[in-house]
Amino acid sequence: MHASNTPDHILRARLPRWLLPCAWPQQGHQPALADLRLAQGRIVQVLPHGALPATHSTVWDVAGALVLPGLVDAHTHLDKAFTLPRMGEVKPGLLGAIEAMMVDRQSWTEADIHARASRALQWAYDAGTVHLRTHCDWWEPDAQPLAWEVQRALAHDWADRITLERVSLIPLHLYTDRSAAMRLAATVAASGPGALLGGFVHSTNWDPQALRHLFEAAQHHGLNVDLHVDEELHPGAQGLATTAALLKELGFEGHVVCGHTCALAAQDEATALATLDAVAQSPITLVTLPITNLLLQDATTGRTPRQRGLTLVKEARARGIPVLVASDNVQDPFCPVGSFDPLEALATGVLAAQLDAPFDQWSESLCRSDWLRTGPAALPLQPGAVADLLVFTQADHWGFPSRAQSRVVLRQGRVASGHAPAAWHVPTTQSARSLA
Numbered sequence: 360m361h362a363s364n365t366p367d368h369i370l371r372a373r374l375p376r377w378l379l380p381c382a383w384p385q386q387g388h389q390p391a392l393a394d395l396r397l398a399q400g401r402i403v404q405v406l407p408h409g410a411l412p413a414t415h416s417t418v419w420d421v422a423g424a425l426v427l428p429g430l431v432d433a434h435t436h437l438d439k440a441f442t443l444p445r446m447g448e449v450k451p452g453l454l455g456a457i458e459a460m461m462v463d464r465q466s467w468t469e470a471d472i473h474a475r476a477s478r479a480l481q482w483a484y485d486a487g488t489v490h491l492r493t494h495c496d497w498w499e500p501d502a503q504p505l506a507w508e509v510q511r512a513l514a515h516d517w518a519d520r521i522t523l524e525r526v527s528l529i530p531l532h533l534y535t536d537r538s539a540a541m542r543l544a545a546t547v548a549a550s551g552p553g554a555l556l557g558g559f560v561h562s563t564n565w566d567p568q569a570l571r572h573l574f575e576a577a578q579h580h581g582l583n584v585d586l587h588v589d590e591e592l593h594p595g596a597q598g599l600a601t602t603a604a605l606l607k608e609l610g611f612e613g614h615v616v617c618g619h620t621c622a623l624a625a626q627d628e629a630t631a632l633a634t635l636d637a638v639a640q641s642p643i644t645l646v647t648l649p650i651t652n653l654l655l656q657d658a659t660t661g662r663t664p665r666q667r668g669l670t671l672v673k674e675a676r677a678r679g680i681p682v683l684v685a686s687d688n689v690q691d692p693f694c695p696v697g698s699f700d701p702l703e704a705l706a707t708g709v710l711a712a713q714l715d716a717p718f719d720q721w722s723e724s725l726c727r728s729d730w731l732r733t734g735p736a737a738l739p740l741q742p743g744a745v746a747d748l749l750v751f752t753q754a755d756h757w758g759f760p761s762r763a764q765s766r767v768v769l770r771q772g773r774v775a776s777g778h779a780p781a782a783w784h785v786p787t788t789q790s791a792r793s794l795a
Contacts, residue, residue: 363784364774367416369395369748370785371408372426373756376719378726378740383407389756390719392423397746400771405740418785425718425754425763428726428739429489429747429770432701434585434618434646434685437476437493437513438467438506440699442691449692451658453590454563459692464496472509479689479699480513484520485776486700487749487768490728491521492585492616492685494528494557500539503546514553520770522728525550526557526585534558534569534576544576556580560588560598567601574605583613583732589622592656592666594630596622603637611642614733618646618685620670621656631671639678644730647672648687649708651694667711681730684708684721701725706760718759746772752780 371392384391384407394411396403404411442463443449449459476493483491495506507525514523527547534540547554556577560570577584588598599620606615617638623631638645647670656668675682684705689697697703705725709717729737740748748769753762767777 365772366419367397368418370418370420371422373423374426375722377723378738397772400746402740402742402744402746404742419783420785421750421783425751425756427722427749430487430701430725431490431728432483432488432686433492433683433731434648434687435491435493436688437479437510438472438495439691440479440689441475443695446692451660453655456692467505469505469509472506476513480517480521482699489521489747492524492526494526497527497529500533511551524553526555528557528559530559531564531566531569534572535566537572540572540576544580544582548580548582555585556582557585560586562591562593562596570601571605574609574611577613578609578611585616587619588617590619591622592625593622594625600634603641606641614642616644616646619648620645621652621668623671624669635675635678639680642733644681644683645670645675646683646685648685649711650697650704651687653711654694669712672712682724683730684724702760702763718756
């Protein structure tokens with residue numbers, strides 16, 4: 360690859376506040392620009408501009424361009440992606456979308472799933488995603504879905520480009536019998552690394568005993584859990600609150616992701632905040648899906664929606680609960696739009712949830728793969744970390760993520776997509792002077 364596509368130094372990068380140490384210097388009420396030194400595809404140093412030692416090297420001076428670590432898309436559906444064009448009219452709302460998908464899936468083949476999922480992964484790769492979690496519909500108690508094996512093969516094929524995790528999206532009623540729950544968990548555990556036990560938990564199938572069986576089975580087989588939970592605006596939904604209580608009672612040792620949790624926004628303040636207080640004491644990460652939930656919640660033909668369908672992201676973050684923002688469905692009956700670019704989801708969330716400081720604060724919700732597992736916090740871009748970076752050629756921090764489509768994506772320090780502007784390239788004869 361041409362040397363200009365493999366910089367050793369990136370000068371004057373604007374990094375988000377959440378990524379910088381508290382003692383990082385300020386300039387005009389903003390974090391001082393950063394210089395990054397790369398070697399052999401990894402981060403060597405990140406220091407305030409001007410602090411790196413002078414050297415002859417390949418240098419980019421990005422002149423204050425925004426820079427983020429590689430993206431995490433924590434909740435997608437590769438098995439369903441791009442199915443909408445072949446469907447007829449879809450009834451509004453979540454249950455109408457499920458009905459349409461149940462009809463379409465009867466004609467799925469391994470080749471069909473592979474082609475659509477591969478297209479999705481390529482879009483995600485081009486956007487700068489390095490870690491993607493997909494849910495796989497699992498409707499039969501004793502048979503693995505076609506997509507499960509396809510996704511396992513794709514995880515292997517894409518391993519050097521994207522970390523692909525797979526969640527068995529199993530309706531809660533299939534866990535009613537404890538022995539059946541154990542068999543399902545055993546099947547998931549035997550299917551290789553990157554597999555998680557999942558469940559669809561909704562007021563239409565609510566069964567607290569079945570949810571207990573799910574967690575007991577996960578605990579027994581050493582599986583982490585990822586739930587679709589309370590994806591509705593029914594104030595009586597109990598999935599998230601019961602999950603937090605069960606994890607405490609069982610002493611659950613793994614990690615749990617709860618996606619959607621829209622019902623929090625429909626509950627009275629005291630009930631919702633009490634649930635979040637319990638979640639804050641649990642090994643739970645919340646994932647909010649702004650695009651799909653704006654489209655599915657409070658949906659009735661010919662009627663403007665009155666409610667937004669988002670979970671309480673600000674209140675969760677204020678309690679120290681990890682909150683991720685993700686793409687969810689893309690061009691299927693659940694969501695006709697989408698591009699497997701997590702920044703598109705964040706842009707929607709900024710408007711729907713009135714999020715302040717999207718670049719300096721909320722971009723963290725697109726970059727923290729450590730929030731998907733147990734263990735200590737692990738900020739990206741630390742010395743020794745893989746140099747997976749996004750450099751935005753047109754966006755600025757006050758308008759972010761507007762104009763964020765134009766970006767240069769580096770994988771292991773090499774340009775993988777996008778084009779670095781000529782103005783960034785510092786001639787070799789000037790490199791030492793630029794770093795001084």
